[in-house]
Amino acid sequence: MGANLDITQAVAHGSRLAQAGVRIGAPASAVLRRTAFAIEADAKALIVAMDAVDTGDMLNSVTTEITGDGRSGSMSAEVGPTVDYGIYVHEGTxxxxxxxxxxxxxxxxxxxFQAALAQLAAAGT
Known part of the structure; x- marks a missing residue:
């Protein structure tokens, strides 16, 4: 289970970043990595705060997978648990x-994340 949410504003900022050129590829890559790992850490803290820990398996299964490195203009991050029941804890039954x-x-x-991308886009123009 990963988050699949509307990020229209982030896409708009990403479009401006793409127009700014490769000189901001590394900084944008760093922003995405930093944000993805912050989401992972925050999700784990919320699992504990929401008293959703029984054996610790779900908590330990929340990971971040990053594909691409920003140099090719394509990079993504997926954060979520790998246990099957993560969706049921998240959405309820x-x-x-x-x-x-x-x-x-x-x-x-x-x-x-949006603020950091906006700063990069503004600096790249």
């Missing part, structure tokens, strides 16, 4: 309320 640790972590980190 008919007998258990959801504990949206990943969505909340994403929502808390995206404003900083």
């Amino acid at each position: 008919s007998v258990m309320a959801g504990r949206p640790y990943l969505a909340n972590a994403f929502d808390r980190q995206v404003p900083g």
Whole structure:
């Protein structure tokens, strides 16, 4: 399970970054990496805070996978648990309320990501 959320503003900033050229590839790459690992850390902290730890398997399964390095203009990060039941804890079931640790972590980190991309885009123009 990974976060699949609307990031329209981030895409708009990314478009401006692409127009600015390769000179900001490394800084943009660093911003994405930093944000992805911040989301991972925040999600793990929220799992604990939301009392969603039983054996620790889900907590330990939350990882970040980064593909690409920004030099080719293509880079992505996926953050989420690898255990099958992560989605049920996150979204809830008919007998258990959801504990949206990943969505909340994403929502808390995206404003900083957008601000950092906006700064890079402004500096690149």
